[in-house]
Amino acid sequence: MSQKVAEPPKPSDFVIRTVRRDELENLIEVYRSGYEGLEEYAETDEEDIRDYLEWLYEGDPNGFLVAEIEGKLVGFISVHADWWDRRYQRRTAEFHELVIKKEWQSKGIGKALMMAGLDYARAQGCEYASLWVGEGNMKARKWYRRLGFEELGKGWGVWVRMVKKLEANL
Numbered sequence: 001m002s003q004k005v006a007e008p009p010k011p012s013d014f015v016i017r018t019v020r021r022d023e024l025e026n027l028i029e030v031y032r033s034g035y036e037g038l039e040e041y042a043e044t045d046e047e048d049i050r051d052y053l054e055w056l057y058e059g060d061p062n063g064f065l066v067a068e069i070e071g072k073l074v075g076f077i078s079v080h081a082d083w084w085d086r087r088y089q090r091r092t093a094e095f096h097e098l099v100i101k102k103e104w105q106s107k108g109i110g111k112a113l114m115m116a117g118l119d120y121a122r123a124q125g126c127e128y129a130s131l132w133v134g135e136g137n138m139k140a141r142k143w144y145r146r147l148g149f150e151e152l153g154k155g156w157g158v159w160v161r162m163v164k165k166l167e168a169n170l
């Protein structure tokens with residue numbers, strides 16, 4: 001006998017918006033799930049993740065965006081638009097974090113968050129978008145390259161610097 005099951009939500013149903021401070025707690029699970037298998041590039045202790053999320057939020061609350069599907073947060077991006085890149089001696093929008101919950105990856109949500117983050121950076125007058133990615137995180141490295149980020153080489157430890165030049169907002 002066939003049973004009728006409810007259709008799972010489609011990624012097209014997601015909304016992107018700025019996070020509220022009282023939602024940071026819900027992002028601990030999103031972060032943990034997204035980094036499953038990539039723990040060497042992530043915080044793993046719950047208290048450390050909580051502190052990290054607070055730090056991301058405090059640095060630029062307007063650059064902290066979430067993807068929401070049917071009232072549930074499934075991913076987020078954190079951009080600090082007024083960041084001084086000491087290594088390259090210039091102002092940049094620093095993309096500190098981008099993570100999608102495991103079961104929602106590869107459905108276009110990360111790209112939508114990245115586009116919203118880049119729009120935010122441009123609106124703040126930034127000329128560059130920069131990030132650090134784990135050298136062994138080949139999926140993300142390839143993914144960023146497809147979105148126009150270039151690798152500037154290895155930085156400190158296991159991290160690779162990637163930068164994208166932003167065109168002015170027309």
Ligand SMILES: CC(C)(COP(=O)(O)OP(=O)(O)OC[C@H]1O[C@@H](n2cnc3c(N)ncnc32)[C@H](O)[C@@H]1OP(=O)(O)O)[C@@H](O)C(=O)NCCC(=O)NCCS
Nearest residue numbers: 034098099100105106107108109110111133139140142143
């Ligand atoms: C990296 C990450 C943010 C990407 O988000 P995502 O929602 O899974 O990716 P998307 O579905 O938006 O990808 C969109 C595009 O990338 C393509 N893509 C998806 N997976 C890919 C892969 N492994 N390699 C190359 N391209 C890929 C898609 O085909 C799509 O391309 P299209 O628009 O031309 O069809 C997500 O996988 C993630 O959270 N990873 C774990 C945490 C992490 O590594 N964060 C980065 C830290 S610096």
